[in-house]
Amino acid sequence: MGTALTLTAIQAATTEAHRAFQGVTDGQNADYIPVLAKVDPSRFGIVVMLADGKAAEAGDTRSLFAIESISKVFTLARALDTVGADGVRQKIGDNPTGESFSSVHALVVHGGKPLNPFVNAGAIATVSLLAADSAAHRWEQILGTQRAFAGRDLEVMDEVYRSESATNQHNRALAWLLDSAHTLYSDPTEATDVYTRQCSVGITTWDLAVMGATLAAGGINPVTRQRAIRAEHVPRILAEMTMSGLYDNTGTWQYEVGLPGKSGVGGGILAVVPGRLAIATFSPPLDRFGNSVRGQLASRQLSAVLGLNLFAT
Template sequence: MLADDPIQTAVARALADNMNDGGGKNADYIAALASVDPTLFGISVATTGGDVFNAGDADVEFALESISKVFTMALAMEEVGAKAFRAKVGTDPTGMPFNSVLALALHADKPMSALVNAGAIASASLISATNAEDRWHKILAGQSAFAGRSLSLSDAVNASEQSTNFHNRGIAWLLYSAGFVYSDPMEACDVYTRQCSTMVTTADLAVMGATLASGGINPLTKTRVIRAENVPHILAEMTMEGLYEASGDWAYTVGLPGKSGVGGGIVCVVPGRLAIAAFSPRLDQFGNSVRAQAAITQIAAEQELNLYLAG
């Protein structure tokens, strides 16, 4: 890759311009995330042609967290089809925090979106499996196929998450009581918690996003990961709920489908072209990385990537 490539230049500039932004703080309700170095900052762009551009701490692994919801949703949609997935999980934004019980109560305990915790637990339960280990290994294999390399679980992050996931266990039982979880509810909650503890780099995350940008084909391995017809549904979900309560503002100002995680990562997809991923642990009040948002916003503006731009 040429050092003077306009994308590489934009990535490097976004890192430099936002490096000194000290806003936000690490997620502190999960001990393993609270202890991550808050100064880490990495940015990557992966194109549908297989080029990857990096800057900063792009090779540092971090927990996938809620970004994992996108890829479990994709696998579940592959298994049951987009129409059935919509009926079983839902495809509407809640307008409430990602772990809201009130959002469930207002809709007869139906999760509404695969990108909030309730919907993610329901998505995990839709993966056909003989037991929890089988379900988990299918999800991990799916994440790895999107990344183009073998990903692994962080035992430390998983232990920290499993020891604090009582709220999610309650959500799982509410789903079960209403018929919107499709396996043992505690198994679904356990596997969902594990999927959040997979470790990735921004380079991995950019390739995962670029697989969606490529219509379901990994740009590095050239392997089809999901069917092309499911990609528009996934990107629509990311547009509506990908950055939680800030999703509408993100669509209004940046114009790209995205997904954030409380580990500090964000990925955005430009269909047919590329994906941008950024990581920095300090979060805003909605659980979205402060510096990752700023970096992606800057790159998207400079490269005129907003999907709603005319011409």
């Protein structure tokens, strides 16, 4: 690592990253989910939280946005704790597909196996892996895990859930394709609905930083001091974030930022420096891959200024 990771240095870098990119107007909100298209595109927040809970922040860090695909990280955590790493690897997989995150073709050519838990088919299959005797039980496990990572009571944003439920026909099709290949482990309609709910949970940039710092701290929430996931599973989650975390632009992210990361079309991005800290950003306008434009710029600058790139010598 380059610059000493003092809180003073981190706050200065965070403030400067927010100032530098606040005026960027590139990208547009996700318009295929109508409620997300209406979010104020000027919103922009950054939080950098150390593994001990100390944090620096700038901008809009305390208002809610939809967690969206970042939720896949925490459902994977629950599945790893429930069925184990071998069970997840055997039934879901652990490699990039080389295709779009919502690809049907990737499922067909791989015999119905999703290949990783961060593509939509893999995320729906991961939801189905959880041992549950009802949809409510399955949902309680997922929401409980998100709350354990955030250290507070999170809730579904009802308007987001309704909007996504009305437009999730493609995900429903993926679930039925998985079911036809015997690679879905619960009712397809139930799995898709619970997956839609998990993506509709409201978080703040601060919440996201706490969730990331929990991973940075080996699974212990730095705010509550409670364990959210067994330590042996954290490296597996970070590996998946490294390989498949930013949709079809993951390679560029690793080339430029060099950190495990996960984005969501709600505008959030989470990056983790194992053992040290997490970077959480929120800004709704997205690039063509579905990743926040300002979030990527800010993360890249923070990684460079603070010397965080894991591939740097």
